[in-house]
Amino acid sequence: MNALLDVVLVAGLLALALHVARARDDQGAIVGFIAFGFLLGLGWVRLASIDVALTEAAIGGGVTGLLLLRVEAHTRDSSAPDRTARPITIAAAAVLCIAVTAGLAFVILNLPSPPPTQAPAAAAALDATGLENPVTAVLLAYRALDTLLEKVVLILALVGVWSLAPDHLWGGAPELRPAVVPEPLSYLARVLPPFGVLIAVYMFWVGADAPGGTFQAGTILAAMWLLVMLAGLRAAPDTRRVTLRLLLIVGPAVFLAVGFLGFAMAGGFLAYPAGAAKPIILGIEAALTLSIAVTLGMLVSGPSKRAPTS
Amino acid sequence: MSALANAPFYVTTSGGYLLVLAIILPAVAVLAMLLVPPRHVARIAFAVMAAGLAVALVIVAELVGTGMALAYVVGGWQPPLGLALRADGLSAAMLAMTAVVICATGLFARFHQCLEPETQDGRAATTFWPLLMAIWSALNAIFVGEDLFTLYVALELLTFAAVPLVCLDGRAETIAAALRYLMFALLGSLLYLLGAALLYGVFGALDIHSLSRLDGGAPAVTVALGLMIAGLLAKAALFPLHLWLPPAHAGAPAAASAVLSALVIKAPVFLILRLVLDVAPSSAGPLAGQIFIGQILIGQILAVLGASSILFCSVMAFRQQRLKLMIAYSTVAQIGYLFIVFPLAAGTETLPAWGTIAWTGGALQLVSHALAKAAMFMAAGAVAEAFGHDRISDLGGFGRILPISALAFGLAGLSLMGLPPSGGFIAKCLLLTAAVTGGHPWLAATILAGGLLAGGYVFRIVDRALATPAVELVARRPIPRRLEAVALVLALAAVGVGFVPLQPFGFLQLGRPAVSAMVAP
C-alpha cells in the first residue's frame, strides 16, 4: 500500500516537474511548481523527515510560490518574443541531462551497504545538549557554524535585494498591496494571523524535542505578516527603520554573542556550558525565529518602492 | 578502523581561535553595519579591516612560529559530526593575501567615495561595505573550512555578496551581467552540492580529513568529484565557462572589480586544489608506491582547459576595445595558469605534490595575480574616473595626466607578462621549469605563448599611456594622489613577491602530511 503511494507520489512529482519544464506560459509553470512543492512535502513525510517536510511545504511551496507569482504578475506583459531554443540545443541538452540522471541513478543504486551514518554519533551526543530532536541538535549544536553562516547568507541576500532599489527610493518601504485587494484576501488577512502566530509559537516550542523549530516557525510568522501587508491592512515598514533593522539582526546577534560567550564559559566558540545547553539554545531559537520571520517577509517584499518618509 | 583512526585528527591548537575570528569578525561587521546610520558604516569597516589584517598576520606568525597547522574544533564537536577549521601554510598565505587586498580595496573605495560627497551616504556607497565584509568572511571560511557542506554555505555567501557588487551602479547592463553571473554561479554551486550529497551517501562524512583517508573505490566518488569540480570550474570562470565574467567584472565599480577578479574567483580554484589533492581517489595512497592515476587524469583535463583559457582569452583580451573588459579577459587567461599546475605538480612516491616547484609556482601565481590584478583594476578605475570612459583608443597620453596609475598599470603588467622582477616572473619561471623537467613541452609552449600575448595586451595600454594624441586628453576631474597610490602599492607588492626564493617554499608545505622530512631550508 505504502509502496503504491510512493510510486504515485514520485509519478506526480515527475509529471509536475515535466510540466514546469514544458509549460507554454510562466503562470502555468509556477502553479505547477507550487503543487510540486506540496507534493514534495508529502514525499519528505514518506522519507520520515518531518522537519524537512514542514520546511519544504512552507518555503518550497508557500513562500517561494508567492515570490514567483508576484514577479510573474509584474513581468507578464513582457513584450519580448519568447524565442525557444534551437532543436539541436534541445536534443543535446536532453542527451546530456539524461546522462547525468543515469549517472546519478547508477550511484544511488550502488550506494554502500550497510549505509554509513552519523545517526549513532548524533544520538550519543544528544544528551549533552538536552534536546530531543536530533535535527535541531545538528542545526544549533553540532553544526552551529553552518547555521550561523546560513543566517548571514539570508541577511546578505536581503542586503542584495535592497541594493536594487533606485537611488532616490533607497531606505523607503517596499509595496506589496495590489491595486485592488480581493475581498477574500482581506478577510483571510483579518482572520488567519492569530492562528498563524499560535501555530508558529507552538512549532518553535516543540522544535526542541519534536519535529518543527525555528525556521518553520519563522516562515509561518513571515507568511502571516505578508498576508497582512498584501491585504493592505498594514503598510510595509521603511527599510531603514531602526526597529526593523534591529529585528533583522537580533537573531544572528544573539547567536554570535552566545558563540563568543562560549569562549569564556564553555571553553570554545559556540560551545554551550554543560547543563545549560537547552535553555540557551531555546533563547537563540526565539531570537532567530523573529529575525527569520522579518527577513523572509522583507525578502518577499522586495526592494523599496516608495521614498522614505521624513 | 585502526587505533590510529580513532584518535581525533582535529585538535584545537593554541592559536586556533584566530581562525574563528577571521571568519566571524567580518560577519559581525555586516550585522553592525545594518544597524548604524550610513555615515558610520565605513568607520566600522575600517575598524574591522585593521583587526582582520592583524588576525591574518598573527595567524601567519603563529604558523611560522610553531611550524604546525592551526586547527579549531568548533563547539568541541569532533568531525565528522561537528565542524573543524584548519589553516595550513597555503591557507594562511591565502588569508594574508586576502586581508591585504581587502584592506587596499577598502582604502581605494573610501578615497573614491570621497570624490562625491553628496552620494557618500547613499545607496551604493553604503551597501558596498557590508558586501565587502561578507566577501571577506566567506573567503576566510573557504580557506580554513574543513567540511564540504560548510564550504558550500561559504561559497553561496561569497556569491550573494559578489553579485550585488556587480550591479551596484544600478544600470540595466550591469544588472543583466549580475543576473547572468548569479545564475551560472548557482548552477555551479548546485552541482557542487549534488556531489557533496553523493559523497555523504558513500562515506557518511563530509570533512576533508575523513574523506582523504577513506577508500575512494566507489564509482560514486568519481561521479561526485566530477560534478563538484565542474561546478567549481563554473564559479572560477575557466574557459569555456567564462560567459559571465567579462561583463560582470568589467561592469562593476572599480573597487568591486578589484576584489572580484583578485579574490573571489580564487576561492573555487582553491577548493578544486583541495578536492584534487586531498579527496580525489588516491586509492592506496603514496605509501604503497602508487602514483595517483585518478589525480593525473583529472589533472590532464584541467590542464587542457587551463591552457585553452590562457591562449584563447589572452587573444580576446588583446582584441578588446575597453580597458576594463581587457583586464577582465586577462583574468580568465591568468586563471588558466592555476590549472596547468595540476599535471606539473603531480607528486611521486618520494615527493608529494606540495613539495614540487610547480606547487610553489602555482601558489605564487595565485598571490601575485591577485595583487597585480587588483592594482590593474584600480588603475583602470582611476582612468575611468578621470576621463569618464575607458575606451582604449581614446586614452592616448593618459600617462601624463595620471602618471601614478600608468606606472601601477605597467608594474602590474610586468607581473602578468612574467617579466622580472615580479611575482609573476617567479611563478611562471617555476612552472616553466616544472614543465621542462617533467616533459610537458606543450605546457611550456603555452606558458611562453601566454606570456607573449600578455605582453601584447599590456604594451598596448603602455603605448597608449605614452602616446601623444592629436587632441590633448583632458581629465574630467582631478584624481587625488592617494587614490592612485593604493593601486601603486599593490602593484609594488606584486613586484615584491618576486623576491621570494626560487625553490619550493617551505611555508606553503606547513601542515601538510609527511613534509617534515622534505621541507626545504
Add this chain to the structure above:
Amino acid sequence: MSSISNPATLFGLCGAALVGIGLFTVIVHPGLLRRIVGFNILGAGIFLIFGAVARRGAGAGFEGDPVPQAMVITGIVVAFSATALAVAMLQRLFDLTGRATLEPPAPEGRPGSET
C-alpha cells in the same frame, strides 16, 4: 544493488530524475523566470538525494540520519535566498528594460554582443 521498492531508493531515483529535468529547464529555457523555477526543481532533486541518503542512514532510534536532514534545511534556506535575490534582480531588469530575458532582441552570434 538496493531494491527499488525501498522508499529511500525510489525517492533517490526521483531526485536524480528531477536533477535532470531541472538542468534541462535551466539550460534550454530562454525565459529567466522559468530558469529560476528550474533551479528550484534542480535543488529539490538534490535535496531528495540527500533525503534518500538520510533515510538509508536510519539507526540509533532515529528514522533517518539527522545530519543530512539538517543540511537539507540549511540548503532550502540558501536556495530560497538565491531565488529571492534572482527574482528581485529580474524585476529590476524588467523595470529598466522591459525584458525578462538576458538575450538581446537582435539576432544572436554577433561578436561583442552580450548573449
Add this chain to the structure above:
Amino acid sequence: MSTAGLLVAATLLLPLAMTALCVISAFRARALSLLVLAPIPALMAALWAPEGTLVFFPAPFRMTLTLDRPGALLLGGAALLWSAAGAFAAAYMAGKPRTAGFAIWWLLTLAGSLGTFVVADIASFYLVYGLVSLAAFGLIAHEQTARAQHAGTVYVVLALVGEACLLLAFVMLAAGSPEANPLIRDVVAKLPSSPMRDGIVALLILGFALKMGLVPLHVWLPLAHPAAPMPASAVLSGVVVKAGVIGLIRFLPFDSGLPGWGAVLMLVGIVTAYYGVIVGVTQLRAKTILAYSTVSQMGLLAVLLGISLGEGDPGGVNLVAYYGVHHTLVKGGLFLAVGIVAATGGARLRPVLLLTAILALSLGGLPLTSGALAKLATKPTLGYGALGMAMSVAAAGSTLLMLHFIATVAGDARGNAETVAPASEVVPWLVVALAALVVPWSLYPAVSGDPALSALQPDAIWKLVWPMALGGVAMLLLRRFRAVSGSIPEGDILVLAERCGPAVRRLGVGVEHLDAGLRRWPVAGLLLLCIAIALAGSLIAWR
C-alpha cells in the same frame, strides 16, 4: 666589499638609483643634464677593477656580478659612449617636450645595457636583459611620430619573442642544476653534456640573434634605430645590440666547442654581413644606412663567434669583444655625427664632414684607424682561405656602404644654413671620435699579441687597402645605377611579413566570433555538463 666590488655594483646601482630619484620632481627636472654621470662607475670599473672581481648581493636580491676580460672591454666602450651620448642628449634634447620621460627610459636602458656586461647569474641576466630590451622601447617610441610608433610596435613584438626564447633556454639550462639560480659559467660548463643541448643552443642563438639583428631577425633594427632621437640612436646602434653579443659570449660553450652550431653561426654571419650591405646601399636616409651597417657588422661578429665556437677557442671571444668596442665607439660617433652635420653649415661643414668620413671609413678598415686594427686583429682567426677572402670582400662592402653614407650625409647638408653646432654637442662627439681612434690602439697589443706598430707594416696596410679600393670601385659603379636607390623599403622583408596582417586579423575576428558563441547561455550550460561528464567519466574509465 672591496673598492673594485663597489665600483662593479655601482655600475648597476647608480643608474637605478637615479631612476628612483626621478620620483622627486626637482631631480626629474635636472635628470637630463645628469645623464652623463650615470655610466661613470661603469667606466671606472672597466678601467680599474681587476679581472675576476665577484660581487654577491645579499638575499633576497640573489644577484651576482663579475667582471671578466670581454665583459670589461665591452663595458668600457659602452660606458664611454653612454656617457658622451648622455652629454650630447643633454644639449640635444634641452627645450624639447617630455625630457623627463626620456631621461627615465634612458637611465633604465642604460642600467640594463651595462648590467648585461657584468651580471654572472642566470636570473639576473634575464632581468637586466629584459630591462634593456623593454626600456629601449621608450627611447624608440619617444618621438611619437607614426614611424616611431610603428617601429616601436615591431620592436616590442620581436623583443618579447626573443625574451620568450631566452626564458625557455635559461630554464632548460638551469633545470639540470641543483641550485635554483646558478651562475652562468657553471651551467654553461655542463651544457655540452645536457640532453637538451641542441634545443638550448638553438633557442639561445635565436634569442640573442634577434637582439644583434642577424638576418632574418634584423627587421626591427633598421626601423627602430633611426626612429629614436639622435643620441638614443647612437646608443641603440652602438651599445644595445651588444647585449646580444655578450649574451652569446656568456652562454655558448666556447671552452668545449660545438662544431655544428659554430658553422651555423658562421653561415648566418656571412649572410648577414653581405645582406646588410646590399640592402643598405639602396637606402636613402643616413640613419637607416647606419642601421644596416650595424646589421652587417654584427654579421661579422657572428662569424668570429662561430669560428670560436666551432674550434672551441675561448680566447676568440676577446677578439669579438675588441671588435665590439671598435664598433660601439665608431657607430656611436657616426650617429652623433649625423646630428652634428645636420646642425652645421658653411665653412665649418668641411672639417666636420672630414672627421665623419674618417670614422665611416674606419668601419671599412681605413689604415691607422681602429677599424684597421680590428680587421688586422681578426685576420689570423679568419685565416687566409676562402673565409678570409669572403670577409675581405665584406670589408669592401662596408667601404661601399660607408661611401654611400658619406655621400648621403654630404648631400643632406648641402642646403644647411650658415650655423655652428653648439659646443655642448660637438665636444661629446669629439670625445667619442677621439676614443674611437685612440682606444683600440692601446688595447691592440693585449688582444692580438702583436705590438701596435705591426699594424703599420706595408703588408698589413695592403691587406686593408685592396678591399677599400674594391669598395671605392663598387661605389663608382653604384652611381651609375640610380634605379637601385630607394628600391628596398626600410625593414625589407618585414614588408612581406606584414602582408600576413589581414590573415592574423581574420583569426582575431574568428576568435571573437567563437567567444560570442561560447558565451551564449545554452552553449555554456551544455559545456558545463560535458565537462562534468568528462571528469567523472575519465575516472570511471580508468577503473
